Amino acid sequence: MGELQAMIELSHVSLKYDRQTSALEDVNLSVDEGEFVFIVGPSGAGKSSIIKLLLREKVASSGIVMVDGVNVGRLKQRQIPQYRRKLGVVFQDFRLIPNMTVYENVAFSLRVTDTSNKVIRNRVPYILNLMGLEKKAKRFPHEISGGEQQRVALARALVNDPPIIIADEPTGNIDPELSYEIVELLEGINACGTTVLMVTHEHEMVHHFGGRIVTIEQGTIARDEVIEKGGARQ
Amino acid sequence: MKASSLRYLLKEGLRNMWRNRVMSFTSIGVLTTCLLIVGAAFLLTVNVNSMVKYVEGQSEMCVYMKEGLSEEELSQAEAAIKAVPNVKEVTFISKEEGLENTKESFGDEGYLLEGYEGEDNPIPDSFVVKVDEIEKTRDTQSALQQIEGVDIVNASGEVADTLSYVQNTVITLGTIIIIALAIISLVIISNTIRATIFTRRKEINIMKFVGATNSFIRVPFIVEGFALGLLSALFSFLIIWGGYSYLVGAFSTDVSYWLQSAFDSVVPFRQVALPLGGFFLGTGVILGVMGSLISIRNHVKV
Ligand SMILES: Nc1ncnc2c1ncn2[C@@H]1O[C@H](COP(=O)(O)OP(=O)(O)O)[C@@H](O)[C@H]1O
Ligand SMILES: [Mg+2]
Numbered sequence: 001m002g003e004l005q006a007m008i009e010l011s012h013v014s015l016k017y018d019r020q021t022s023a024l025e026d027v028n029l030s031v032d033e034g035e036f037v038f039i040v041g042p043s044g045a046g047k048s049s050i051i052k053l054l055l056r057e058k059v060a061s062s063g064i065v066m067v068d069g070v071n072v073g074r075l076k077q078r079q080i081p082q083y084r085r086k087l088g089v090v091f092q093d094f095r096l097i098p099n100m101t102v103y104e105n106v107a108f109s110l111r112v113t114d115t116s117n118k119v120i121r122n123r124v125p126y127i128l129n130l131m132g133l134e135k136k137a138k139r140f141p142h143e144i145s146g147g148e149q150q151r152v153a154l155a156r157a158l159v160n161d162p163p164i165i166i167a168d169e170p171t172g173n174i175d176p177e178l179s180y181e182i183v184e185l186l187e188g189i190n191a192c193g194t195t196v197l198m199v200t201h202e203h204e205m206v207h208h209f210g211g212r213i214v215t216i217e218q219g220t221i222a223r224d225e226v227i228e229k230g231g232a233r234q
Numbered sequence: 235m236k237a238s239s240l241r242y243l244l245k246e247g248l249r250n251m252w253r254n255r256v257m258s259f260t261s262i263g264v265l266t267t268c269l270l271i272v273g274a275a276f277l278l279t280v281n282v283n284s285m286v287k288y289v290e291g292q293s294e295m296c297v298y299m300k301e302g303l304s305e306e307e308l309s310q311a312e313a314a315i316k317a318v319p320n321v322k323e324v325t326f327i328s329k330e331e332g333l334e335n336t337k338e339s340f341g342d343e344g345y346l347l348e349g350y351e352g353e354d355n356p357i358p359d360s361f362v363v364k365v366d367e368i369e370k371t372r373d374t375q376s377a378l379q380q381i382e383g384v385d386i387v388n389a390s391g392e393v394a395d396t397l398s399y400v401q402n403t404v405i406t407l408g409t410i411i412i413i414a415l416a417i418i419s420l421v422i423i424s425n426t427i428r429a430t431i432f433t434r435r436k437e438i439n440i441m442k443f444v445g446a447t448n449s450f451i452r453v454p455f456i457v458e459g460f461a462l463g464l465l466s467a468l469f470s471f472l473i474i475w476g477g478y479s480y481l482v483g484a485f486s487t488d489v490s491y492w493l494q495s496a497f498d499s500v501v502p503f504r505q506v507a508l509p510l511g512g513f514f515l516g517t518g519v520i521l522g523v524m525g526s527l528i529s530i531r532n533h534v535k536v
Contacts, residue, residue, distance in 0.1 A: 055443060078447075085445035095440045099253045112446040114236050156444065 005069060006030040007164060007195045008054065013063030015049050015219075023049040025219045027063070031197060033163070036190040038206050039199045041216035047199045050216070051168045054197075055089065056080055068163055085113055088157030088165040088194075092172035094149040096141040096156075103128070103137040106155045113160065123159055131155045131185065147178035154185060165189060167198040171205070183209055235449075243450065247457025257429060258462060265466035265521060266473070268419035269514050272412050273474045276510065279408040280501050286401050288499035290368045295375065296388040297361040303383050308359060314381045315361055320374045323364040332357035358385060369398030420521055424528040438530070455526045463522025467514035474510070478503050 008031040015024040024046045031037050039047050052058040053065050056072050065072040068086055075083055096105050107124050115123075128134050131151040136144050141152070150170055157165055167186065171179030183198070183205065190196045200206060206213055210229035215222045251258045297315060299308065308326075315324050327335070333355050337344040350356060365374055371389055378387045441451050482500055 057443075081442075081445045081447040081450075083445075084443060089443055095436075095443070097437050097440055099250075099437075108441070108446075109444050111239065111242055112441070112444055112450055114239050116236070117238050 006066070007033045007035070007068055008197065009064075009066040010050070010053070011064050011066075013053065013060045013065060015046075015053060015058060016061045022061075022219055024053075024060075027216075027219075027221055029214060029221065029224075031195060033195055034190070034193050036187065036196045036211050037198070038209075038211065038213045039197065039216060040201060040203060040206055040213060041222070043201060045216040046219040047201075047216055048168055049219075051089075051166055051197075051199060054166060055087065056083065081112070085160060086162050086164060088160065088162040090150065090153045090157050090165070090167040090170045092169040094141070094146075094153045094173070096149055096152055098141055100140075101137065102133060102139050102141070102144070102152050105141070105152055106159050109156050109159045127155045127159045130158075145178075146174040147181065150174055150178075150182055151185070154182065158189060162194070164195045164197065167196070169199055169201065171200065171202065179205060180208070239450075240453075243453040244457055247454035248461060250454055251458050251461055254434075258458075261462050261522075261525075262466050262469065264422045265419060265463065265518060266469045268415045268422075268521075269466060269470035269518060270474060272415050272517070273470060273510055273514065275408040275411045276513070277474070277478060277501075277506065279404055280506055281499070282401055282404045284501050285499040286368065286397055289397055290365070293365070293368060293371075293389075295363040295365065295371070295378070297363055297378055297381075297384055298386045298388070299359040299361075299383055300385045301358060303359065307383050311381055311383045312361065315363060315378060318374060318377045318381075320365050320367055320370045321363055322366045325362045327360045327362060329355045329357050329359055332360060369395075369401075371395075416517070416521075420524065420528075424525040452527075452530060455530050456523055459522035459524075459526030460519055461522075462525075463518035463520070464515070466522070467511075467518035470514050470518070471511050475503060475507070 008029070010027050010029040013024055013027045014022060016022050027046075027050070029050075039050065041047055049058070053060055054067060054072065056075060059073045067083075070083060070086075072083070097108065100108065103124055106127060107120050110120050110123060125134065125137070128137055131154060133148065133151055133155060136148060136152075141149055144152070150173075154170070157167075165186065170186075171182055174182070179202070186196050186198060187209070207227060208230070210227045212224075212226050214224045299311065303311070312324060312326060315321060330351075333347065333350065336357060337347050340346060363374075363378070365371060372395075375387050375389045378384060438451055482503070
């Protein structure tokens, strides 16, 4: 048995969008398998930039990004789709495919991996049930509420059983009561062993749930702490 | 890729065509129009060529010989005529045959020529010459004129000139139209599809983040382009078939004699159906697929 490897490991990572401004500056972050981590910080701090690096939408200007043993910056173009299937992603703006039904949106995640129709027919209803969406399967995204759309996005992220779930402000566009519901769903997923990384700027919610909280300010990690459920620092 | 995935992507392409039906309709309209114009240019060219061939087949030159030539001089002249370039067929018409022909052409007034047989026959020996290419008529005519024993060469030079001018103009114009339209339609098609892609760029982006490969994203678009091309080819073929048959029908019922004779040289549709259909199919599908590929080229990379 070797030493336990971190699920996500950023070492000395910097990211420049253009020559003058650095979105991230010497960021070091390690997330173990099965952890639930909140990433918080003001708007423009660089939270989404971290997500972009993990998704390989951007490549770090310097430093190394490792995810589940993969050096993300070194991936060849044709390896990227395969890599992205390891990550279940949820965005603030849901990013559902507008002309596909709820069912098809969720099934799409499986179709890209060449999953057989038989498996799709079993797996998709199961996940939709889990998210309380069984009655919405035939609806289109514009026919359901924001909270429901985000649950569809979550279902799509989960259906492949990825080792990591990444959520960038998943509650940013939905009602506060429903926001807590989404985070509870993520906690449930995390309880089954999935690593979860959730970006948010809603401090109140973070303090309500507690756990490991990484604060980003001006492109650097300002604090990395564990807060008790209910708000007190441990 | 599994068969079930391929089936899914195929269906997805066709479904997208329906989902973006306004754009699909526009693309089909543009492509069909282009194919129709090219098809019409093609049919016009084919028919002008056929008409020229027909007139060429009909047009003859008459080589009248001088009086009092010997049998040997006549056969030498015949050999010389046959040796002239562009001469296809030579038929000898003796004085006697010539007189008979003339009498016949006089019809009821043929009796006027009674009594001119034998010594008094005013019609000279002649050769009827058919040529290969009508546009060389004038050169051929002057070459024939040089031959020993030839008196006069009759040929309808103006008809030949006009005809070859029309033919060349139609072929040149047809070629220009076809090339220009191929380019124009490619630009329009790719722009039309680019417009749909623009609205679908977000969708493509989402697919990329879910882990779709480039080919997984491309296949439905290719299917869509293929289907658009196929439908356009089908519509163009049906329209041009109907239109052409209607025109030919209108021609054939026209009473005037010269139109009737021109009708003899009209190419029947079934004779051009295969090349035209093949051309529509090939061009439609190639333009459709190329249009799709050009328009997604810039958007697939994320
Ligand atoms: N595509 C981009 N091009 C240039 N600058 C960008 C781009 N995306 C983000 N930035 C800049 O990088 C910084 C961090 O942005 P981001 O990571 O989106 O912040 P957050 O998600 O914390 O609000 C900001 O200053 C932002 O303006
Ligand atoms: Mg952000």
